[in-house]
Amino acid sequence: MTFSVAVSGATGYAGGEVLRLLAHHPQVQIGAVAAHSNAGQRLGDLQPHLHAFADRVLVDSTVESLAGHDVVFLALPHGRSGEIAAQLPEGTIVIDAAADHRLESAEAWEQFYGSAHAGTWPYGLPEMIVDPHGTRQRSRLEGQSRIAVPGCYPTGSQLALAPAVAAGAVETTDIVIVAASGTSGAGKALKPHLLGAEVMGNMSAYGVGGVHRHTPEIEQGLGWVAGGREVTVSFTPTLAPMPRGILTTATAKLTGTMAATAVRDFYVDTYAQEPFVHVLPEGQMPTTQAVLGSNHVQLQVVADERAGRLIVVAALDNLTKGTAGGAIQSMNIALGLPEQTGLTQQGVAP
């Protein structure tokens, strides 16, 4: 059986990655390829890496062009998905790569995004444990027709810390996360600090002081497994001189209620059956190169008993598992297809 898929925002990095991955998805046929300002152009002029779709002409990103597909991917700037989704049939599976429907708290949305809250959709992070019993988020995605794709930073941060929080191994108000992202995470907007000459050979921090919009999203996810404890996260994103990839260093104060080895074992067990999230053997560290272009997340878990902190390092590709790959994984679940269809565990290295 083949499902028809429309991709809105096809000229951006997220939309391009959805198309790259779907080109080899055996049960998907690409229908409308839509954009805003570039409607009428060949896709090949704007996304020259997508040879299979080079001669497709971009259509305008309207409800009319997107309707009539089994699945619609929305890879639009924040704030536009709600309106479009509201006009698509209920049965159409809508996967929203923007932030619009991620947050449960209207207050947090308004504080961090400065606009009206569009509502909350099931959160597309299948591997995440969402309660103390180890229930996975995937069970909440089956049969859904509206799914919010997690942010790229929250994908790594939540997978890195949810098990420790669920196990009660760390203090939920003493969490410090520093993450380094490739510059595709900032999108294709033409900003001076994103020019190649500025970015290469350069590291910088941004959104310093808890103001990055992914902060409440990380706290929300960890809150699901915190059993009522307050969750506060100090999150600092940094920009790294690479096109793709996120390396997350997530640390939290150990409560001391679990032995260090037990914490690590809990992580290994938690992700043992997951196809796309794994704890590496002891001593081996995650690298973003090893997961480039893949849907894989590498984790390492180390307890620093001297400093009394747990350190979890996570590597993922911000465009694949962190956006488009995760989106397709959720689509597979929603459609009842095998979760791994069209996705890979193998990174493009070196």
Place this chain on the structure above:
Amino acid sequence: MTFSVAVSGATGYAGGEVLRLLAHHPQVQIGAVAAHSNAGQRLGDLQPHLHAFADRVLVDSTVESLAGHDVVFLALPHGRSGEIAAQLPEGTIVIDAAADHRLESAEAWEQFYGSAHAGTWPYGLPEMIVDPHGTRQRSRLEGQSRIAVPGCYPTGSQLALAPAVAAGAVETTDIVIVAASGTSGAGKALKPHLLGAEVMGNMSAYGVGGVHRHTPEIEQGLGWVAGGREVTVSFTPTLAPMPRGILTTATAKLTGTMAATAVRDFYVDTYAQEPFVHVLPEGQMPTTQAVLGSNHVQLQVVADERAGRLIVVAALDNLTKGTAGGAIQSMNIALGLPEQTGLTQQGVAP
């Protein structure tokens, strides 16, 4: 039907890329994963991006471990393939990623490689036109059980210039090629100038003066279509600060016998039916990023009538189309499978 495949040299960049691609080849099952000095280790310790094979234990790269498979990939240092291949059954398909069996001229081999010539195998560049009638090299690969994988630079250079030479549009003794390669082309050997700190932000030339070993290979291929004319190539490779990719700038003096537009049209026609080699629309330039991790070659053809030269620019991934992808493409042909099986036209960009 499923074919069993052994990969020798699995810890290097070429062997790793073969495994990365075969992980999703629907008609292949990976048998022996072999190496030399690392036998006995987990593959995951050496190729952490290949999650699907992480727990495979490397076996010693001997005839015993390789025999009994339908296909054997040899990704060994130059000079070792001949001996191993000689001991494998004639029916086993042996694909040699080393240079050993590429050259027809024992004299050229000895001059450039400094050892005894191991013989010549069919040359695994299916799209290449090999005579004035437009015959493709693929016809010479069907049903073969010994195939020599072309060098990464010759793949780009030959695809870039063979049509012009075959058409008589350029002088075959006034060819100048300058190519820039990502540093994976130099392999995993531990040399000071290949350290990251030396390579990043740096461009350099090497093998200057016609001494690079790919020079006679390029001349040999162009000679096949030169109709008896002598072929001499000035080839200068350079090292670029990127992990993968080759950008080839191939130029030759125009003979003036064909109009500039006719030359370009001839290229477009030549590659029109090819799945993996294409001339981009006028004005669009090849980029290595657009073909990263793919089996695709992007070409652009421009006549500089002022300077009287043809300039053909080619972009490919040295590890994929330039090595492992090209090898698998040849395997598919040898096995009678659809040529594109397990390969992609889509690059990993950005």
Place this chain on the structure above:
Amino acid sequence: MTFSVAVSGATGYAGGEVLRLLAHHPQVQIGAVAAHSNAGQRLGDLQPHLHAFADRVLVDSTVESLAGHDVVFLALPHGRSGEIAAQLPEGTIVIDAAADHRLESAEAWEQFYGSAHAGTWPYGLPEMIVDPHGTRQRSRLEGQSRIAVPGCYPTGSQLALAPAVAAGAVETTDIVIVAASGTSGAGKALKPHLLGAEVMGNMSAYGVGGVHRHTPEIEQGLGWVAGGREVTVSFTPTLAPMPRGILTTATAKLTGTMAATAVRDFYVDTYAQEPFVHVLPEGQMPTTQAVLGSNHVQLQVVADERAGRLIVVAALDNLTKGTAGGAIQSMNIALGLPEQTGLTQQGVAP
């Protein structure tokens, strides 16, 4: 004695590099720091690497703000220098980093730049030999008050080929140059293909087919030493994933009138007394990293007797020797200061 210097275009890459170098010039005091759209802003907000001038407020780039200085550097977009210079006193030394006054041929200017020719100024490439007697261009810069800074590509190309042309060692109508530049060469303009995510890990060609504006400039310089022979250059620039640096591979057909070793010796002799241009010992290749941030040019000269071509490889920093360093070197000569003042032969490596 101290000279007052104004810098126009201080927010761009060229203007920033002028300021970086002049910060340690012992006989210069920085006066007006001028820009166009950013007038009124702190320089530190736009050029955060120039701590010494961080609190300087940008003034508008007008004749009024620039007049009254001993030296004025113009680092403006092409086409604006002529008008400003015409209004500055004759005695003011004006160093123009734009192309406006480089070409002698109004016809070539109009063909490649599409506007009216602003006239020709002395060409600021002191080391270049400009006649068969080995006269250097520096003698034509002494005491001048209007100097045109060479283009970044012509700096490398001309230093690489002028000796061979002057010596009659190569055919002047069979010259092929392929050069790779860091992306700062494209300036700070906000263009999609210059975004970091597009540039990193990527090589591409542009201006293919002899249409790059530096082509006639290269031909002009080589023409000075060609003794009446026609000069035609096939020039292909490429964009490399690094912020700075140009690696030039310049080749030309050997005439066969000089032994290969004699050609190389001629280069060694030509540049033996130069502080900033040197032929490396045999076997050592130029690298852009070795000249990063310096005013140095590394050359290597190899004759490929098999292919009958001379290959000269040159490495320089496009912003330093290729623009701002060369400009200051010319200023030193014009002012009668020691030519090396404020400049370095040492690159920032690794």
Place this chain on the structure above:
Amino acid sequence: MTFSVAVSGATGYAGGEVLRLLAHHPQVQIGAVAAHSNAGQRLGDLQPHLHAFADRVLVDSTVESLAGHDVVFLALPHGRSGEIAAQLPEGTIVIDAAADHRLESAEAWEQFYGSAHAGTWPYGLPEMIVDPHGTRQRSRLEGQSRIAVPGCYPTGSQLALAPAVAAGAVETTDIVIVAASGTSGAGKALKPHLLGAEVMGNMSAYGVGGVHRHTPEIEQGLGWVAGGREVTVSFTPTLAPMPRGILTTATAKLTGTMAATAVRDFYVDTYAQEPFVHVLPEGQMPTTQAVLGSNHVQLQVVADERAGRLIVVAALDNLTKGTAGGAIQSMNIALGLPEQTGLTQQGVAP
């Protein structure tokens, strides 16, 4: 007055950077240029960016070759400095870029370095406040003849946190530091994970779990200003795809005893008179590119009142301020020269 200087370890990155900077130091003359395995070779073959010293022949790194100079820089592997220094005259100024003499605690030395402690020398970080009265470390360097150059990570971490610790603004047992370093920090050792193809486009963590050797050094420095409070640091270094630079994200739990603005003001005041360490204007973030090749440290100080943490971001060049520049700054102080001699506040950007 001119001082003679010998550099041991001249073929490594630290030794090379010492020579690069001293080439323009007006009161220094380079004497012996010493190395171990490369004695007898031209320096130009190994450090091609140091044109001024290209023809210097490396001498063996012995007491005999180093003695007789006013100043000796030791840029040797850890563990060798003590023995050499012991044999040099007391009056010779010895600047040790290795770790040997940094730590006061023999126990910490033995735990982290696994060898016998060589003793403690004055710590070469002039700007650091070392007691609650704001005394600077520079006062302890004047007239000294043995100086230990700080580690590259401790330079950034200590400058980032010492003011907050001294002011009692943060809890000294809840400090989390994550730092990203360019790969030159790992030196020139030939290790597979340092190859360019592995490093480019890649971020990874190492020394995870408090085991990096710079951890006790950071704790020692912060201990000087902690007024008896225990200091524990969770430190995670990461490897970034760039040749140089360290971006440090240093966070600590706010005690709440000082208003957020007061903390920032205290930093601004602390470094207001420093030539090489500055807090950027509010809203501007440090970048490693802005300090490349310079002796400058950029800081930004932000209080995240929501999460109750102070975040201090610091950017420096690991080879310049983090090693060779800091070493020369200390030499200047020891010799009674102006502290800035031969050093720059300007970074090489872009």
